[in-house]
Amino acid sequence: RERLRAAVLDPLAARLDGPDAQARARMATAVFLGIGAMRRRLGPEPPTSADVDRLTAVFEACLAE
Incomplete structure (x- = not known):
């Protein structure tokens, strides 16, 4: 848990x-x-181009303010 936090989440x-x-x-x-x-x-x-487009939208939604 701490390793994930230090290596990924916090940065x-x-x-x-x-x-x-x-x-x-x-x-x-x-x-x-x-x-x-x-x-x-x-x-x-x-991944298909549709997969990439969908994943991009999901990540954008997660990272949006």
């Missing part, structure tokens, strides 16, 4: 402007880790 939150930066960093990290877990369980599939 990401420090780069975010606006309120609730730590919470937004946690949401984006949860999405990212969830994608990794799904790929490990279901097998890696190359």
